[in-house]
Amino acid sequence: MSIRKTLLAAVAATLLAAAADPASAKTFRFAFQGNYQAADPYTLNETFTLGLHAAVYEGLTKRDKDLKIIPGLAERWETPDPLRWRFHLRKGVKFHDGSDFTADDVIFSADRVRAQGSDVKTRIPSDSQWVKVDDHTVDVVLKTPNPILHYEWDTWYIMSKKWAEKNNATAPTSASATTPSYAALNANGTGPFILESHQPGVKTVWKTNPSWWGKKEHNIDEAIFTPIGSDATRVAALLSGEVDLMDPVPLQDIQRVNSNANTQVLTGPELRTIFLGFDQRRDELKYSNVKGKNPFKDVRVRQAFSKAIDVNLIKDRVMRGASVPAALLISPLLFEGSKEFKTAAVDIDGAKKLLAEAGYPQGFEVGMDCPTDRYVNDEAICQAAVGMLARIGVKVNLNAQPKTKYFAKVLATGGYDTSFYLLGWTPGSFDSWNVFANITGCRDDSGKGGPFNFGGYCNPKLDELAAKILVETDTAKRNAMIAEAWKMERADVSHIPLHQQTLNWGVNKKVKIVQRADNQILLYWVNMD
Amino acid sequence: MSDIAVTVPETAKTPSLGARLFDSDLWASFKRSKVTMAAAFLTLLFFLVAILAGVLSPQDPFDPAQLELLNSRIPPLWESGGQAPFLLGTDQQGRDMLSAILYGLRISLVVGFLGVAFSATLGIGLGLVAGYFGGAVDAVIMRIADVQLTFPAILIALLIDGVVKSILGNQLDPMTILGVLVFSIGLSFWVQYARTVRGSVMVEKNKDYVAAARLIGLPALVIMLRHVLPNVLGPVLVIATINLALAIITEATLSFLGSGMPQTMPSLGTLIRIGNNFLFSGEWWIVAFPGIALATLVLAINLLGDWLRDALNPRLR
Numbered sequence: 089m090s091i092r093k094t095l096l097a098a099v100a101a102t103l104l105a106a107a108a109d110p111a112s113a114k115t116f117r118f119a120f121q122g123n124y125q126a127a128d129p130y131t132l133n134e135t136f137t138l139g140l141h142a143a144v145y146e147g148l149t150k151r152d153k154d155l156k157i158i159p160g161l162a163e164r165w166e167t168p169d170p171l172r173w174r175f176h177l178r179k180g181v182k183f184h185d186g187s188d189f190t191a192d193d194v195i196f197s198a199d200r201v202r203a204q205g206s207d208v209k210t211r212i213p214s215d216s217q218w219v220k221v222d223d224h225t226v227d228v229v230l231k232t233p234n235p236i237l238h239y240e241w242d243t244w245y246i247m248s249k250k251w252a253e254k255n256n257a258t259a260p261t262s263a264s265a266t267t268p269s270y271a272a273l274n275a276n277g278t279g280p281f282i283l284e285s286h287q288p289g290v291k292t293v294w295k296t297n298p299s300w301w302g303k304k305e306h307n308i309d310e311a312i313f314t315p316i317g318s319d320a321t322r323v324a325a326l327l328s329g330e331v332d333l334m335d336p337v338p339l340q341d342i343q344r345v346n347s348n349a350n351t352q353v354l355t356g357p358e359l360r361t362i363f364l365g366f367d368q369r370r371d372e373l374k375y376s377n378v379k380g381k382n383p384f385k386d387v388r389v390r391q392a393f394s395k396a397i398d399v400n401l402i403k404d405r406v407m408r409g410a411s412v413p414a415a416l417l418i419s420p421l422l423f424e425g426s427k428e429f430k431t432a433a434v435d436i437d438g439a440k441k442l443l444a445e446a447g448y449p450q451g452f453e454v455g456m457d458c459p460t461d462r463y464v465n466d467e468a469i470c471q472a473a474v475g476m477l478a479r480i481g482v483k484v485n486l487n488a489q490p491k492t493k494y495f496a497k498v499l500a501t502g503g504y505d506t507s508f509y510l511l512g513w514t515p516g517s518f519d520s521w522n523v524f525a526n527i528t529g530c531r532d533d534s535g536k537g538g539p540f541n542f543g544g545y546c547n548p549k550l551d552e553l554a555a556k557i558l559v560e561t562d563t564a565k566r567n568a569m570i571a572e573a574w575k576m577e578r579a580d581v582s583h584i585p586l587h588q589q590t591l592n593w594g595v596n597k598k599v600k601i602v603q604r605a606d607n608q609i610l611l612y613w614v615n616m617d
Numbered sequence: 618m619s620d621i622a623v624t625v626p627e628t629a630k631t632p633s634l635g636a637r638l639f640d641s642d643l644w645a646s647f648k649r650s651k652v653t654m655a656a657a658f659l660t661l662l663f664f665l666v667a668i669l670a671g672v673l674s675p676q677d678p679f680d681p682a683q684l685e686l687l688n689s690r691i692p693p694l695w696e697s698g699g700q701a702p703f704l705l706g707t708d709q710q711g712r713d714m715l716s717a718i719l720y721g722l723r724i725s726l727v728v729g730f731l732g733v734a735f736s737a738t739l740g741i742g743l744g745l746v747a748g749y750f751g752g753a754v755d756a757v758i759m760r761i762a763d764v765q766l767t768f769p770a771i772l773i774a775l776l777i778d779g780v781v782k783s784i785l786g787n788q789l790d791p792m793t794i795l796g797v798l799v800f801s802i803g804l805s806f807w808v809q810y811a812r813t814v815r816g817s818v819m820v821e822k823n824k825d826y827v828a829a830a831r832l833i834g835l836p837a838l839v840i841m842l843r844h845v846l847p848n849v850l851g852p853v854l855v856i857a858t859i860n861l862a863l864a865i866i867t868e869a870t871l872s873f874l875g876s877g878m879p880q881t882m883p884s885l886g887t888l889i890r891i892g893n894n895f896l897f898s899g900e901w902w903i904v905a906f907p908g909i910a911l912a913t914l915v916l917a918i919n920l921l922g923d924w925l926r927d928a929l930n931p932r933l934r
Contacts, residue, residue: 320897340898398686405689406709460875471681471710471880478682485790486881 114616116308116599118333118609119316119325125288126272129245130206130260135514136335138243139608140313143294144184145245145277148175148194149238153602153613155421155518157238161189161246161278170233170561177224181301183248184275184282191220196249196258205262210516211244213237235561239517251276280304280612281311289315294611306614326351326594332616333599335609337592339408339465345594354593356603357412359419360514362463364397364473364584366390367507369533369544375455375485375507378448384507384543388446390581394432395439396480397473399586406468411587416574417527419588421605422518425571429578431585439480451481457509458486459494464589470510484508498542500534506542512589513540514606520570524554528582545582646928656920663914667723674716675702679882685711693902706902708891714902717888718910724884725865725911728798732864733857735803740810741853745841747811748818759815762808770805774867777801778876791882798877802864809856817849851929858922862915869911885911 120136129141150160162175181189198218202209217229228237252258257271265272268288275283280302281294292313296306314331316322319338325331327348337345342353366384367373373382383389399413412420415429443451458470467488474484489497498506515522529538530546553573560566591607602613647653666673676683688711692698699706705714747758765773778801785793821827822845830840865885871877872886873893880887885907892904 323897338894338898340895340900343899344897401686405686405711467880468709472686474881475681475684475686475710478680484681486879487789488880490875 113310114308115310115312116333116611116614116616117312117314117331118335119314119322119331120335120609121315121317121319121322123289123315124286124292124313126261126263126268127275127283127286127292128257128261128269128271129247129275130201130208131263131272133207133516135607136609139606139610140292141243141245142279142608143281143311143611144275144279144283145247146279147241147244147246148177149241151242151604151606153604155604155606157242160242161194165238167561170559171230173228173230173237174221175226175228177226178301179224181278182299183251183278184297185248185251187248187250189246189248189278190223191226192223193246193249194218194226195220196252197244197246200247200252200258200260201244203260205265206260207263208244211240233559233561235559235566236517236519236521239519245277247271248276280306284310304612306612308611308614308616311611311614323594326596329596332596333601333609334594335592335607336464337594339410339592342408342410342592350597351594352597354595354601354603355410355590357419357421357588357605358514358591358607359422359518359588359605360463360512361414361417361419361588362466362469362510362512362586363414363417364393364586365509365511365541365543366393366545366583367504367543368546368582369504373454373507374505377453383446383448383452383454386446387580388442389448390584392439392442392446392480393477393482394581394584395435395442396476396482397432397584397586398434398476399431400434401476402469402472403587406465406472407587407589410464410590410592412590413587414585417513417523417577417583417585418515418520418574419605422515423520423570423574425567425574428571429574436479443480443482448481451483453483453485454508455485455487455506457494457498457506458488459491459510460488462491462494463510463512466510469586473510500539504533504542504544509542510586511540511542518606520574521554521557524550524557524573528577529554543583545580547576547580547582550576550580643928647924650924652920653924656917656924659913659917660921663722663917664726666719667726670716670719670723674713674719676713676716678712678717678720681881687711690900690903692900696902705906708888708903709895714888714906717883718885718907721883721885721888721907722910722914724795724878724882725868725886725914728795728802728868728884729861729865731799732802732806732868733861735799736806736860736864737810737853737857739803740807741814741846743807744811744814745818745846748815749822749837749841749845751819755815758811762811765805765808770863771867771870773805774801774871775874775876777804778871782876791879794878798868798871801871802867805867806860806864809860810853813852813856814849817852818845821845821848855922855926855929858925859919862918862922865911865918866915885914 122136124137124140125132129145147160148162150158152158161178161181163178165173165175167173177191177194183189195218198212201211202214213230213234215231219227219229221227252271255270257269261269261272273286280297280300282297284293284295286292294311296309316325322334323337323341323345326334326345329350337353345351345353367382368384370382372380403409403411403413413431415431416426418426420426443449456470458467460467470486470488474486477484496502498504498509513523513527526538526540528545528550529541530548530551531537531539531541531544550573553569557566557569557573560569591603593603595601598617600615602610604610688707689709691700691703691707693706694701694704703713707713743758747755778797781797781800782789827840827844830844868877868884869886869889872884873890875890878884878887880891883891888907889904889911892907895903
């Protein structure tokens with residue numbers, strides 16, 4: 089049934105496109121491997137979805153082409169004292185339905201984003217108080233200082249209070265909701281595009297907003313999105329000109345797309361870091377032939393692993409050059425001081441020596457968990473690591489599974505059931521503290537503490553420093569503390585950073601678009617010949 | 618299937634399996650058919666290279682320490698860029714394709730033979746019991762068989778594979794996975810044996826020699842195994858041959874879908890799954906050679922099975 093519907097929609101779309109295509113109207117068609125499910129901006133905290141919301145909705149802040157924070161719906165802001173922030177809202181901004189944007193909408197959005205069912209609750213502290221000073225001024229009162237309060241606000245989108253109340257959409261649509269609410273299928277923002285129609289999983293259409301407050305940086309009149317799950321079909325759609333942009337291009341098809349006269353691959357570094365992690369919490373590894381002790385508790389074993397893994401070879405052979413070897417658990421684009429850190433040098437003999445010193449001259453066996461469909465070439469990376477570790481005598485039994493099974497096993501809900509694993513992480517706030525909190529922060533068995541610290545690495549001194557980093561408001565001091573923290577982490581080899589994968593967008597050559605490192609496809613920077 | 622069931626009384630008259638196999642009729646029909654001889658030759662060749670994989674292949678593809686990432690994606694020797702000793706090229710991990718195919722062939726054949734042995738034992742056992750005792754026992758066994766026949770075998774194999782893996786836990790070593798594969802393939806193919814054997818047994822059990830065996834007081838188990846079983850084995854042999862090809866294909870399908878052999882110890886199906894990603898990128902050898910090997914193997918065994926079926930069918934003689 090749904091296939092027939094999809095086919096019908098596709099046929100109808102083709103017919104419509106053929107019938108009405110005046111030379112003046114510019115339509116931008118694009119495809120992604122996944123769905124754009126709910127148009128409600130608080131339903132899903134996922135990069136691609138958040139990027140599409142930005143066509144219609146806007147946050148108090150925005151990020152420019154280099155990811156620097158710039159004013160959005162807030163013209164400017166100041167912090168009279170560390171516990172109080174004042175935001176001055178832009179005047180004369182109108183929602184798509186014609187109503188004015190005021191402080192009431194901001195306060196409504198602040199309540200809605202923290203409500204049950206929202207997936208973006210962490211955008212603002214749950215205990216912060218929001219006070220309307222006048223129609224275009226809002227104060228935020230905090231319990232603890234927070235210099236990065238507004239870092240993720242470019243994807244906290246402001247909704248209209250009146251519109252939500254009128255349409256019975258004051259509560260956020262939960263991602264697990266079975267019947268979509270009004271806000272999931274319709275949208276009313278202040279942004280440069282108006283949502284014309286939205287059929288989740290089939291097609292979404294935007295029209296440009298003629299009365300947008302900002303300076304228009306695109307020249308398209310209409311944008312049409314269709315999800316295409318199959319890699320080969322997506323490549324074919326781009327090559328045939330059926331879509332103007334598609335994401336992602338499978339690594340093995342990059343050459344093919346580039347060799348076509350009308351298409352090319354836009355590549356750039358992504359912010360996500362792929363790394364390997366060790367169980368350092370259990371007293372005996374769950375999946376190993378070493379009994380009675382946990383070899384990963386010994387820093388020499390972790391160093392040996394790090395010396396055995398050749399990240400440059402993985403880049404050349406597994407990633408076909410489409411990755412940037414990483415020295416830290418954070419992208420160099422997100423931490424200026426990362427230049428001081430170098431990727432670990434490969435040293436097989438040194439690694440063997442360290443293993444022998446640690447008491448494993450013959451190496452040992454360990455089980456490894458790996459997803460097969462989450463990151464670019466994830467399973468191939470794990471296999472390459474298995475081969476590299478075999479050279480220092482460590483026999484790795486690879487357990488590669490689809491991401492749903494993988495995450496069910498290794499996440500807190502699965503009891504962190506792993507000894508050695510591969511994971512990728514993008515800090516949502518584009519800041520090191522996010523990594524210290526989520527990836528290296530000490531945790532207990534229920535996941536309190538660093539929730540994505542599957543291996544349970546724990547260095548109380550690092551945690552102490554991270555707590556100071558969170559409340560430090562002086563940027564220079566803060567950066568020095570972050571560098572210090574990374575040095576502690578590197579000395580411990582808490583994880584083995586591998587690389588940042590590259591973004592691979594396939595585009596038609598008539599399209600000019602800004603490819604930002606956070607991998608959001610932003611319609612307001614699309615220009616077509 | 619019905620024609621096989623009917624042929625049983627005729628073929629069952631020959632006394633022993635070995636004697637019948639080298640029966641001159643069979644040998645004559647084998648010599649008459651060039652296709653069959655070619656198929657037999659290929660099958661034999663595949664068995665031989667699989668057994669000698671350790672000697673023939675330049676690399677042990679199951680030992681990660683022997684895989685060198687620097688040697689990844691080398692084309693076959695005769696293409697430009699080909700390198701010795703990688704006759705058929707290498708895959709993304711630097712695995713020599715020829716070695717991987719030989720070792721993969723070994724896994725596919727082992728899973729095939731063990732799967733067939735398991736399903737034949739189970740099917741023959743249940744068929745004998747159902748046919749010999751009849752009544753409620755027969756009804757229960759045959760209704761289960763009927764229900765199972767309504768599902769495609771691959772679906773059953775997938776189901777059993779999933780259930781067993783969820784019972785045994787997530788992290789399995791390759792040998793256990795192999796065992797699970799044999800178990801799930803065996804459980805999904807027993808029905809044909811059971812039905813055929815039951816039909817034959819129902820005919821045989823009314824014959825005088827069975828009555829005589831009963832009269833001298835032999836227990837049912839002995840009658841079933843010593844007297845009835847040898848007389849119903851003819852059609853079983855035909856089914857087993859054709860099922861060997863089916864079992865190999867099922868294993869390859871399961872591995873292709875990702876629930877069979879892991880990539881660190883690939884069977885032919887796993888190799889095809891790996892290569893499938895490179896189908897459009899110019900690295901055709903990663904998928905082509907395992908695919909050709911699998912297709913040739915299954916075709917050869919199938920041709921042998923077809924010939925055996927015709928040769929044992931008295932109406933076609």
